[in-house]
Amino acid sequence: MEEKIRANIKKFREDSGLTQKALADRIGKSESAIQGYESGKTDIPLSVIASILKALKISLADLERGSKAEAQAEKPMEILIYNQDDRLNTAAILVKNGYTVEQGKRNRTPTGKALDYFLRIRTYSESADTSR
Incomplete structure (x- = not known):
């Protein structure tokens, strides 16, 4: 499940046309933090997941599913x-x-x-x- 969430963060970031640096700037983290979150080298705090959802304009269900839904x-x-x-x-x-x-x-x-x-x-x- 955790790997799926990490992969979906990357997918939604890329679908939004954002670089790791751009997402990092939006949520107040470093580019290396985003790299760590996506690669699995760094645990993702819940507060950061909430910030990522807001920055990517997706819901928690979207992130889990891997696609936006009505x-x-x-x-x-x-x-x-x-x-x-x-x-x-x-x-x-x-x-x-x-x-x-x-x-x-x-x-x-x-x-x-x-x-x-x-x-x-x-x-x-x-x-x-x-x-x-």
């Missing part, structure tokens, strides 16, 4: 994050970068003794009520 056709993404502080920090970063975020939990087992904690993520356009 906003109405997109389904919300869910990310499992068990640590509450990590969930709150991740949610804050995503909201700051234009996403609608909901927290949730569900039974992982039929007995309900184990729970999955998750964030459900939507772009503003997905959560907007356009029926009025």
Whole structure:
């Protein structure tokens, strides 16, 4: 999955006609940082992924899928994050970068003794009520 994300960052950057330097300038990082992110030599912090999404004008779902899709056709993404502080920090970063975020939990087992904690993520356009 991580390699796919890295490859898709490169794909969307190239599709946008941006060099590594141009993307680096847009997100406040160095060209060598972008090279490291794309090659797999450097881990990509979530805050940087959010900045890249904004700079490339794509959604998290687009990045995962590798192609842009109609906003109405997109389904919300869910990310499992068990640590509450990590969930709150991740949610804050995503909201700051234009996403609608909901927290949730569900039974992982039929007995309900184990729970999955998750964030459900939507772009503003997905959560907007356009029926009025």
